[in-house]
Amino acid sequence: MSTKPTTARESFGAVAPKLAELSDDVLFGDVWERPDLSKRDRSLITCAALIAQGKTEQMNFHFPRAVINGVTPDELIEMITHLAFYAGWPSAMSALAKFKELIPATNK
Known part of the structure; x- marks a missing residue:
């Protein structure tokens, strides 16, 4: 170790x-x-899994890490929007709230 x-x-x-x-x-x-798989792809997969499971606390680490790994904020929003229909509206709304908290540069 x-x-x-x-x-x-x-x-x-x-x-x-x-x-x-x-x-x-x-x-x-x-x-x-x-x-x-690239780290970018792994980040997309990880963030999608966290959204689908409603694991908002883990998003604190993985959303900003996804941006570092090359996922754009717009791509994260698109993923959240897409998952609203596959993982459930409440999961997407929770992920969106967490995104707004963690990625403030995109907030208008």
């Missing part, structure tokens, strides 16, 4: 060190680094 400070270790490593280790080494160190 690496001892370098990471988001997982800083966020919850003191409470759940094994979960932080798995997050760093397996999820972000292996799964997110696999070459057959």
Whole structure:
């Protein structure tokens, strides 16, 4: 296990060190680094899954990370709109509220 400070270790490593280790080494160190999908595509998939499940707290990390990974704010909005019909209107409305909170540069 690496001892370098990471988001997982800083966020919850003191409470759940094994979960932080798995997050760093397996999820972000292996799964997110696999070459057959770009990080941009992985971000779109992850954000869509979070919206479909109504996991708004996890959007705090993944929506801004998606933008860093090359997903545009307009693409996130389009995804939310599309998912309103496949994942449910309430899930899309919750995701939209979280988007507005996290990506303020796009708020008009």
